[in-house]
Amino acid sequence: MKNPNVVIIYVDDLGYGDLSSYGATKISTPNIDALTQKGIRFTNAHSTAATCTPSRYSMMTGKYPFRQSGTNILPGDAKLIISLEDFTLPKVFKQAGYKTAIIGKWHLGLGSTVEKNWNAELKPGPLEVGFDYSFIFPATADRVPTVFVENHNVVNVQAEDSITVSYSHKVGNEPTGSENPELLKMKASPNHGHNNTIVNGIGRIGWMSGGTAARWTDEELSFTFIDKVKSFIAENKEKPFFLFYNATEPHVPRMPATMFKGKSGLGYRGDAILQLDHSVGEITQQLKNLGLLENTIVVFTSDNGPVLDDGYQDGAVEMLNGHRPSAGLRGGKYSAFEAGSRMPFIVSWPQQIKSAQTSEALVGQLDLLSSFAKMLNVTVPAKQAYDSQNLIQTFIGKSNSGREYIVKSSGTFSIIKGKYKYIKPSKGEKMNELTQIELGNSIEDQLYDLSVDPYEINNIAKENPKIVQELKATLEAELSSK
Ligand code: NG6
Ligand code: CA
Numbered sequence: 001m002k003n004p005n006v007v008i009i010y011v012d013d014l015g016y017g018d019l020s021s022y023g024a025t026k027i028s029t030p031n032i033d034a035l036t037q038k039g040i041r042f043t044n045a046h047s048t049a050a051t052c053t054p055s056r057y058s059m060m061t062g063k064y065p066f067r068q069s070g071t072n073i074l075p076g077d078a079k080l081i082i083s084l085e086d087f088t089l090p091k092v093f094k095q096a097g098y099k100t101a102i103i104g105k106w107h108l109g110l111g112s113t114v115e116k117n118w119n120a121e122l123k124p125g126p127l128e129v130g131f132d133y134s135f136i137f138p139a140t141a142d143r144v145p146t147v148f149v150e151n152h153n154v155v156n157v158q159a160e161d162s163i164t165v166s167y168s169h170k171v172g173n174e175p176t177g178s179e180n181p182e183l184l185k186m187k188a189s190p191n192h193g194h195n196n197t198i199v200n201g202i203g204r205i206g207w208m209s210g211g212t213a214a215r216w217t218d219e220e221l222s223f224t225f226i227d228k229v230k231s232f233i234a235e236n237k238e239k240p241f242f243l244f245y246n247a248t249e250p251h252v253p254r255m256p257a258t259m260f261k262g263k264s265g266l267g268y269r270g271d272a273i274l275q276l277d278h279s280v281g282e283i284t285q286q287l288k289n290l291g292l293l294e295n296t297i298v299v300f301t302s303d304n305g306p307v308l309d310d311g312y313q314d315g316a317v318e319m320l321n322g323h324r325p326s327a328g329l330r331g332g333k334y335s336a337f338e339a340g341s342r343m344p345f346i347v348s349w350p351q352q353i354k355s356a357q358t359s360e361a362l363v364g365q366l367d368l369l370s371s372f373a374k375m376l377n378v379t380v381p382a383k384q385a386y387d388s389q390n391l392i393q394t395f396i397g398k399s400n401s402g403r404e405y406i407v408k409s410s411g412t413f414s415i416i417k418g419k420y421k422y423i424k425p426s427k428g429e430k431m432n433e434l435t436q437i438e439l440g441n442s443i444e445d446q447l448y449d450l451s452v453d454p455y456e457i458n459n460i461a462k463e464n465p466k467i468v469q470e471l472k473a474t475l476e477a478e479l480s481s482k
Contacts, residue, residue: 003096003240003376004349005296007283008368010059010244011276012052012105012140012251015306015339017327018273022344026323027270031281032346035300039348040357040397047303047365048387050333050340050410052107052140053081055303055365056246060108060129061086062369062385065409067482075167076143076206077116078109082129087384089369090130093242096376099133101232102126104225104246106136110149118145118163118211121152131244135228137216141248142311144208146199146215148224156214163211172209174198186253192311192434194253202253202312218255221248226279230286237290245283249276252310266323267315269308293350297396300346301365307333307435330456334432336410336423336440337456347395359394361402362416367391386482405471407478411439415475419451422461422471447471 264270331337
């Protein structure tokens with residue numbers, strides 16, 4: 001039997017409650033939900049962090065983000081944070097003879113220095129850490145440079161209009177959101193900082209000049225990516241492939257294509273989720289058209305939890321209309337509470353998984369590396385990907401056993417072990433004023449019994465000193481090991 005193709009769809013800031021297959025009633029996501037029909041819907045799956053860069057670092061390397069400094073949210077000019085010596089998720093597949101590609105958001109840095117020439121080859125980057133083909137944008141959609149990078153080069157960069165990027169000061173003399181707010185088609189929220197260079201009528205974090213022909217149009221971002229996705233699948237239909245599609249939705253700025261604008265009734269955030277669902281449908285359809293769907297494993301999950309106002313006045317708050325992006329879980333993006341990093345997580349494989357299943361096993365996104373390695377008989381080198389556990393039988397629905405525990409990073413650290421969740425004391429602010437998200441920080445120990453208190457309302461640390469001691473010890477041992 002031919003090895004299955006593997007497609008991981010990793011989306012940006014989608015919450016546990018944002019899909020109809022996870023209980024949403026105000027929005028419908030039929031294409032994503034369809035993956036659960038011949039697949040497994042996990043209810044206890046986690047990213048290792050409540051923001052993007054650290055979660056992605058973990059998924060790629062099979063290591064917790066706190067193993068390495070500099071894994072927090074990166075600016076758009078950051079250097080590559082994955083070591084070239086690291087064994088990575090795409091290297092697993094490459095070693096098994098797969099063709100590997102990344103398409104979409106990257107946010108793990110490019111090149112070996114912050115100061116770099118955007119008009120020349122940008123390396124090391126995705127190709128140097130295990131991908132055969134790469135079509136990405138460097139950081140987030142709200143950060144400069146707002147350009148695509150295909151393999152080593154910015155697409156459409158022209159010598160006479162070279163690109164300069166800075167995160168410390170204004171470069172060039174183009175208007176910025178703070179100086180020329182009248183030019184904006186979507187206002188920035190006060191104090192978030194999305195008010196530097198204006199591209200496509202949207203203020204960004206950071207400044208750029210030049211590269212006029214290379215700049216993207218937000219409304220077309222996902223069409224551009226999906227076009228590349230379809231070509232990659234078609235070109236590699238004969239051999240097994242690993243495709244890592246990193247969608248930008250529903251991260252800010254939410255600027256959906258015209259066909260989705262106003263369709264959800266929940267503002268642009270909801271419209272962006274419809275656009276994402278459409279993209280998933282396009283991927284599935286392409287696999288189907290080429291006769292590949294049956295023997296393709298599709299994993300769908302999100303890098304961190306939901307946020308409404310993350311920098312732009314796009315109606316997400318005002319038009320929420322009773323929708324619950326985190327399905328009632330406490331907190332959100334950035335938070336130590338569950339909404340920050342308990343993720344929708346679906347694994348579909350029609351040839352092997354014939355019906356809809358639900359799994360409550362404790363799994364982490366970082367476990368995909370060792371699990372696929374096991375499936376493909378690839379040996380993970382010693383001292384590599386050491387936080388990643390082989391759970392392949394669980395991921396394909398043949399076992400219910402998961403991890404003993406998982407450690408998660410936000411402004412502080414938390415651990416889930418069995419039914420308990422412990423949050424390490426921290427002096428950080430309780431509430432993020434900008435996003436109005438509870439961060440889960442407290443100077444006291446926090447312990448929750450998630451089996452009866454999934455919303456983390458009753459802190460039972462005082463009544464259960466022994467359990468606190470045990471979880472704390474496990475957490476501290478992880479934080480200080482390796
Ligand atoms: C935050 C940005 C937010 C978003 C986030 C990264 C501010 C005030 N907010 O710092 O808008 O860009 O970084 O999101 O700057 S993530 O999903 O890539 O982690
Ligand atoms: Ca994110």
